[in-house]
Amino acid sequence: MRASGTSGGRSILIALASTVLFAVVVVLVVSNAPGWPEVQRQFFNGGLFRESLGVIPEAFFLNVRIFLIAEVVILVFALVLAILRSLEGPVFFPLRALAIVYADFFRGIPTILVIYMLGFGAPALQISGIPRDPLFWGVVALVLVYSAYVSEVYRAGIESVHPSQAAAARSLGLSRAQALRFVILPQAVRRVMPPLLNDFIGLQKDTALVALLGPVEAFRQSQIEVAANFNYTPYLVTALLFVLLTIPLARLTDWLVARERRSRLALGAAR
Amino acid sequence: MTDALRVEALRKSFNGTEVLKGIDLILAEHEVVCLIGASGSGKSTLLRCVNLTEPVTSGRILVEGEEITSPRVDANRVRRNIGIVFQAFNLFPHMTVLENITLAPRKVLGKPKAAAEGEALELLDRFGLADKAEEYPDRLSGGQQQRAAIVRALAMRPRLMLLDEVTSALDPELVGEVLGVIRELAESGMTMLIATHEMSFAREIANRVCFLDAGVILEEGPPEEIFSAPANPRTQEFLRRIIEAGRL
Numbered sequence: 001m002r003a004s005g006t007s008g009g010r011s012i013l014i015a016l017a018s019t020v021l022f023a024v025v026v027v028l029v030v031s032n033a034p035g036w037p038e039v040q041r042q043f044f045n046g047g048l049f050r051e052s053l054g055v056i057p058e059a060f061f062l063n064v065r066i067f068l069i070a071e072v073v074i075l076v077f078a079l080v081l082a083i084l085r086s087l088e089g090p091v092f093f094p095l096r097a098l099a100i101v102y103a104d105f106f107r108g109i110p111t112i113l114v115i116y117m118l119g120f121g122a123p124a125l126q127i128s129g130i131p132r133d134p135l136f137w138g139v140v141a142l143v144l145v146y147s148a149y150v151s152e153v154y155r156a157g158i159e160s161v162h163p164s165q166a167a168a169a170r171s172l173g174l175s176r177a178q179a180l181r182f183v184i185l186p187q188a189v190r191r192v193m194p195p196l197l198n199d200f201i202g203l204q205k206d207t208a209l210v211a212l213l214g215p216v217e218a219f220r221q222s223q224i225e226v227a228a229n230f231n232y233t234p235y236l237v238t239a240l241l242f243v244l245l246t247i248p249l250a251r252l253t254d255w256l257v258a259r260e261r262r263s264r265l266a267l268g269a270a271r
Numbered sequence: 272m273t274d275a276l277r278v279e280a281l282r283k284s285f286n287g288t289e290v291l292k293g294i295d296l297i298l299a300e301h302e303v304v305c306l307i308g309a310s311g312s313g314k315s316t317l318l319r320c321v322n323l324t325e326p327v328t329s330g331r332i333l334v335e336g337e338e339i340t341s342p343r344v345d346a347n348r349v350r351r352n353i354g355i356v357f358q359a360f361n362l363f364p365h366m367t368v369l370e371n372i373t374l375a376p377r378k379v380l381g382k383p384k385a386a387a388e389g390e391a392l393e394l395l396d397r398f399g400l401a402d403k404a405e406e407y408p409d410r411l412s413g414g415q416q417q418r419a420a421i422v423r424a425l426a427m428r429p430r431l432m433l434l435d436e437v438t439s440a441l442d443p444e445l446v447g448e449v450l451g452v453i454r455e456l457a458e459s460g461m462t463m464l465i466a467t468h469e470m471s472f473a474r475e476i477a478n479r480v481c482f483l484d485a486g487v488i489l490e491e492g493p494p495e496e497i498f499s500a501p502a503n504p505r506t507q508e509f510l511r512r513i514i515e516a517g518r519l
Contacts, residue, residue: 168361171322172375172427173351182374186365 045233052225052234059221060241063207066135066217067245070142070207071200078147082154083180099151106148111206115141119213138210146203153195157188191260197253201246208242218242273336275300275431275462276321281330283316290316292486294330298431298464303457305473305494306466308483309509314466315358317483318433321464322355334431351379354424355433358440360416362408362423368395369404372423380427387426394422398452414445418452425456432456434465470513474498482506 030036084092085099106114118141123132131137161184169179189196211220218238225234276298283291291313298304306314319325321332323339323346332340339349363371372394373387382390395401398418408416417437424432434453438446450472457463457476467473473480474494481491482503490503501507 164357164359164361165363167324168357168363169374170347171324171350171353171355172423173347173379174375175347178378182378183363187363190365 041231043232043236045229045231048225048229048231048233049237052222052237055225056218056221056234056237057241059216060218060238062215062217063204063242064245066139066142066207066210067200067204070139070146070203073139073143074146074150074203077143078150079154079185081147081151082158085151085155086158086180103148103152106145107152109145111141111145112209112212114145115209115212118144134213135210135215138213138215142203142206142210146199146206149199150196153192153199154188156195157192158184160191161187194253194257194260197249197256201249201253204245204249205242274298274333275302275335276464277331277333278317278321279331279333281317281320281332282328283313283320283325284328289328290486291320291328294486294488296481296488298462300462301460302478303461303463303465303476304479304481305477306464306481306483307468307470307473307497307509312483313486314483315435318355318435318464318466321431322353322433323349324355347379351375351427352430353433354427354429354431356417356420356424356435356437358436360408360413360420360440362416362420364408367405367407368400368411368419371408371419372426375423376426391422391426394425395419398422398455399448412445413441414448417441417445417449421449421452421456430462432461432463434463434467436466436468438467438469470498470510482509484509 033039081099081102084095085103087096115138119134119137122130122137122140123134165183165187166179169183170176174182208217208219211217211223214220216224218241222234222238226232274297276296278294278296281291281294282289294313294317296304296317306317308314316325320327321334327340330340331338334349334353338344339346362368363374366374369388369391372391373382373384376382376387376390377384392401392404395404398421400415400418400422403411403415403419408419411419417440421437437453438449441449446469450469453463453465453472454476465473465477477494479491480494480497481488482497482501482505483489484505490497490501490506497506498510501510
């Protein structure tokens with residue numbers, strides 16, 4: 001995608017030409033397909049597109065809220081899980097085992113099943129004091145599932161910090177917890193930023209699964225529009241909204257990966 | 272007067288392999304003792320045991336009369352009084368030099384930020400690193416990194432410094448500046464236990480030299496005696512090889 005170097009102008013021209021050529025080929029193939037007129041009518045209705053743009057973004061705002069709330073909780077909860085799993089010594093065996101079982105369990109079950117079971121099961125218990133709002137349980141399900149993945153990402157980061165760093169911290173009199181807090185975790189989190197953000201791109205999309213419990217977020221809203229108009233164009237609008245939300249995060253991830261690589265190179269050169 | 276450091280019948284095994292086989296060693300206050308011997312003779316392990324980085328298998332270690340190997344002792348409190356500098360520097364790469372140095376005084380001793388930074392800058396100035404305070408470790412040369420690591424240990428005002436082959440990872444032209452720092456520390460009266468391969472430096476700086484071989488101190492004495500007239504055949508053999516390698 002990026003054209004740079006000494007022959008910058010020439011590279012840009014080549015990149016541009018090949019992109020245009022590629023686009024033309026794709027458009028020709030699709031528009032010459034036998035079913036294209038029908039698909040065009042069903043998915044690319046200009047009037048309905050504009051109409052949907054007036055309704056769906058409002059529902060999409062619910063996805064964004066679900067995402068932001070879940071993200072914050074996941075970041076904290078997953079870190080706790082990762083720290084539990086990195087505790088040393090026989091005393092902490094039950095906590096370590098619990099963290100391992102948790103990660104295995106919630107990475108193993110399809111997200112959709114967790115959402116159904118929690119969303120319909122938990123309110124059905126009719127325990128007084130626990131929320132019955134399906135939206136609440138949808139968010140809880142996403143937190144449970146994604147924390148399992150994110151805790152593994154954190155753990156990989158913690159384990160990637162060389163033991164000599166902990167030794168140096170402890171030799172200065174820092175406690176185990178202080179060494180973790182001030183020396184190990186800052187380095188670990190920095191290293192796993194890209195895979196962490198990658199998981200959050202997944203989370204953004206999976207907010208649509210909460211619709212299965214009833215809340216009208218973007219996907220549910222577009223289903224309503226589709227049913228009302230006998231036309232699939234609203235899905236296109238929803239897809240575009242999700243992509244628009246994902247792109248900044250994806251580019252941020254790329255940028256962080258590049259920065260991490262640069263700093264590693266600089267470190268290698270200094271040695 | 273109590274000894275700064277007293278090691279008694281220290282034994283250390285790793286998975287059944289005995290690395291230290293009964294070490295007895297006493298350091299008086301202000302004394303500088305160099306540990307020499309081939310790689311794998313147990314020099315580093317001895318230092319790590321004194322710093323409580325490695326639990327001892329048997330034997331006792333006393334620092335200023337207090338037995339630090341006792342299970343009732345708070346290891347964190349002991350470590351803050353014993354500075355250790357490693358061969359690989361082990362600076363914290365995500366912190367500036369100043370943050371590296373002030374971390375332990377602030378978090379362990381609870382010093383206010385301004386006071387800790389003032390003291391750190393004083394130490395940096397004393398060791399010629401004042402202009403590197405805001406740099407990250409990867410921007411420093413090996414010699415500067417090692418000097419910063421020494422300052423980081425000194426910032427805790429340790430009663431005893433342990434130096435573990437601190438020049439072994441450095442390019443030859445950078446060794447001198449680090450040795451200069453250690454020389455100054457010795458002159459200021461710091462009690463130091465130094466594992467080193469720099470024989471001429473050991474000869475110059477040490478009050479006493481201990482030759483370690485296969486986990487025991489085979490011979491110890493004033494440097495002129497050990498280097499000029501070693502009594503033990505193993506010491507003679509070791510020094511002959513060092514001289515042949517042109518390192519003495």
